[in-house]
Amino acid sequence: MTTALFYILGFTMLAATLLCITRRNPVHAVIYLVAGLFALALMFYLLGAPLVAAWQVIVYAGAIMVLFLFIIMMLGLAPQEVPEGPGWQRWGPLVLLSSSIMICTVLLILQDPLAGKQIGDFYLAPQILGEALFSRYALAVEIVSFQLLFATIGAYMLGRPLPKGEDQ
């Protein structure tokens, strides 16, 4: 049951992401990405990470994607199509790079160098995760909080009104 769910969620996630990256309209792309992130959150839950799954839904699918949607709608990008995509000449290197990496991934799955390495039943209670986060990894939490503070200051600096004459 767990295994079947894992594969269904995995292919749902890949399909939603594929639809996301091929959209021309940014709003559609973000909506598909939210669907993919929900599938990923359920995969986290299956892999025994309920707290990470909850935060994936709250922070990623909730806050970050809404921020994207907010910017798209504030700038009025939704009805406007992206200028015509790159021609076949420009697609060549892209297709070559992506397909070679993808073929390597498929070959690795078929060859299966990790044969028999199964992820057993695992469930990490949020309490244990929180204790680790604030004891062994307290320094990392402090550094990340500093980074969030710097990001706030940086966003404020970038959001200041432009000097006169530089705004078109």
Added chain:
Amino acid sequence: MIPFGHALAFAGALFVLGLTCVLLHRQILMILIGVEIMLNGASLVFVAASAYWRQVDGQVFAILLMAVTAAEVAVALAMVVYLWRRKRTLVADEFNGMHG
């Protein structure tokens, strides 16, 4: 029971899709979305490894990665708004000058 290799394969495929999105699009917002997809692939590797080795560390790093991503998105979207105000366009090719 989930094969560890297949969890890694899903994460790798997600990363490649994100890379494709970065290379395919010329609009800055779509490039940012591609970066988001790649970061999600990375966090799937962290969580799967955490479940495989039955350690807490991978999940801690997945959460830290989420916080780092939130910071990155805040600055990057502020930059998107700044670039839009400068040139009224978000096509990455338009921003090719370095004059202050």
